[in-house]
Amino acid sequence: MSDINPVLAYVDTHIDEALGRLLDLLRIKSISTDPAFAKDCAACAEWHARDLQSIGFEASARKTPGHPIVVGHDRSAPGYSVLFYGHYDVQPVDPLELWTHDPFEPVVETRSDGTKIIRGRGASDDKGQLMTFVEACRAFKAVHGKLPIPVSVLLEGEEESGGASLPMFLAANAAELKADIGLICDTSMWDPRTPAITTMLRGLCGEEVFITGPDRDLHSGFYGSAAANPNHVLARILADLRDADGRIAIPGFYDGVPELPPVLRRQWEALNFDASAFLGAVGLSIPAGEKGRSALEMVWSRPTCEINGMGGGYQGEGFKTVIPSKASAKISFRLVFDQDPHVVRKAFRAFVKERVPADCTVEFKEHGSGKAIRFDIGAPAFEKTRRALTEEWGAEAAYVGGGGSIPVNHELKSALGMDVILAGFALEDDRIHSPNEKYDLRSFHKGIRSWVRVLDALSR
Structure with a gap:
């Protein structure tokens, strides 16, 4: 035509x-x-x-x-x-x-x-x-x-x-x-x-983790400190996922992640990306993530580990003093280059299991995967x-x-x-x-x- x-x-x-x-x-x-x-x-x-x-x-x-x-x-x-x-x-x-x-x-x-x-x-x-x-x-x-x-x-x-x-x-x-x-x-x-x-x-690996402690919710006055609190257990595990420099601490996580090729880095720099405006548009001002990396590099060519949702214990109106029986979190990994989502999933689960107390249990639910x-x-x-x-x-x-x-x-x-x-x-x-x-x-x-x-x- x-x-x-x-x-x-x-x-x-x-x-x-x-x-x-x-x-x-x-x-x-x-x-x-x-x-x-x-x-x-x-x-x-x-x-x-x-x-x-x-x-x-x-x-x-x-x-x-x-x-x-x-x-x-x-x-x-x-x-x-x-x-x-x-x-x-x-x-x-x-x-x-x-x-x-x-x-x-x-x-x-x-x-x-x-x-x-x-x-x-x-x-x-x-x-x-x-x-x-x-x-x-x-x-x-x-x-x-x-x-x-x-x-x-x-x-x-x-x-x-x-x-x-x-x-x-x-x-x-x-x-x-x-x-x-x-x-x-x-x-x-x-x-x-x-x-x-x-x-x-980027590719994707989605995981949901469930920590179970006591067989029912407990009165925190009767059992506080003596009984394992799944919220505490899960919070410690999630905090361990990143180190002080923002790097993801799961062993082997960065396998298959090369540095950005210089030619591509120069092309991206020529786009004059305004990181301050990028964060400012959503009410933020301080870059998070890996130290020494530009915001554009982190959102395009670096892998991530993000906590997308958390739950455990009483979350309704008012206050209820309980130690919950269960706690859960939804975690997503954005993957780059040759990272294998199945390898990442296996490494994440091993990382969590190593940190769960002996009298608590952990279960996982898969939420999709895909390679970069x-x-x-x-x-x-x-x-x-x-x-x-x-x-x-x-x-x-x-x-x-x-x-x-x-x-x-x-x-x-x-x-x-x-x-x-x-x-x-x-x-x-x-x-x-x-x-x-x-x-x-x-x-x-x-x-x-x-x-x-x-x-x-x-x-x-």
């Missing part, structure tokens, strides 16, 4: 309709981690299947042991083929009291500078992002009656809860899903004006995408690292043997996984236009 201007014009004149569809999607409570919302997740999958069918895709919601996976194909055009991945599930909304409105009744707000944002759970992660691609396909079909290249769509319903069903699904459907390259829109811009392609992401991944940007598709993004945004698109984990990258690479281009339009202040999540209307609008340009560029 030699002229994409009519397609871009269609996007501009139909943006309100696209926004309406996104708002409808955001009203579906597709929280994958909570079994109470299983029907909502199924409904969300069916919504996507019907939407893809409405623009000519052969699409369906496929059953899995967990939540459904949506698959759609439109391969009527010849040429370079793509598989677009997104996820329709969202994070839980708690603490609910911190939301300014119902998280599943999305609203469009106008800020003091006149710009507009879409507020609601999933607005940025990942419903708003994935719909930028679907809307680009819709625009092509409306204007030209066809897509410029063969397109397949894969929408997962368990990304926010470990993605347990995806590896088996990919293995069983590899021949159907394989394409020349994967496309994912679940990442961020470098800044509000500069688009970015993420070329490396890097992509070779020498493939022509990467440069074509970078140029397309540059043309749309009027600023040179940057190749960047990413601090988050998108396990599907490794799964697509290993199961389907293809690289993935990660180009997203989220912003640092989108508050993903937090109350009052939002997505800039400009990100949504120009994200659609960006995918129009990318699909056209990949057809050449």
Whole structure:
């Protein structure tokens, strides 16, 4: 297709309709981690299947042991083929009291500078992002009656809860899903004006640990100091995870973690990342973590160990003087380069077991894993995408690292043997996984236009 201007014009004149569809999607409570919302997740999958069918895709919601996976194909055009991945599930909304409105009744707000944002759970992660691609396909079909290249769509319903069903699904459907390259829109811009392609992401290892002491909660006046307190035991173990310099103290944890290559370090330094502003935006000012490391280095190329949740004893209103029978914590490790999540998990469990008193017991629960991944940007598709993004945004698109984990990258690479281009339009202040999540209307609008340009560029 030699002229994409009519397609871009269609996007501009139909943006309100696209926004309406996104708002409808955001009203579906597709929280994958909570079994109470299983029907909502199924409904969300069916919504996507019907939407893809409405623009000519052969699409369906496929059953899995967990939540459904949506698959759609439109391969009527010849040429370079793509598989677009997104996820329709969202994070839980708690603490609910911190939301300014119902998280599943999305609203469009106008800020003091006149710009507009879409507020609601999933607005940025990942419903708003994935719909930028679907809307680009819709625009092509409306204007030209066809897509410029063969397109397949894969929408997962368990990304926010470990993605347990995806590896088996990919293995069983590899021949159907394989394409020349994967496309994912679940990442961020470098800044509000500069688009970015993420070329490396950290892996993930999630663990939950349970310490049990006495066989019931005890009166702290009768048993205090004499009885082991699981809260104390767990607190000591968690405190031991890092040393005084911020390094993670688990033996062998840094195996497979090299120093950052000088060339890459210079590229990142040229981005002029403002660490003070980065922390200041969330009400902090003092860098934590490993001493001697820059903030950008720590969030892109260094592994982490973070305590994501803790519980034990009475936590209701008022005060109750008990020694709890149980205490628990949720811990996540972000992994880099060649770290093996299974090796890290085994080392963590050994570290904990060594510190549990003889008359206490410990149990563990696994919460997903994935290896870090890097992509070779020498493939022509990467440069074509970078140029397309540059043309749309009027600023040179940057190749960047990413601090988050998108396990599907490794799964697509290993199961389907293809690289993935990660180009997203989220912003640092989108508050993903937090109350009052939002997505800039400009990100949504120009994200659609960006995918129009990318699909056209990949057809050449």
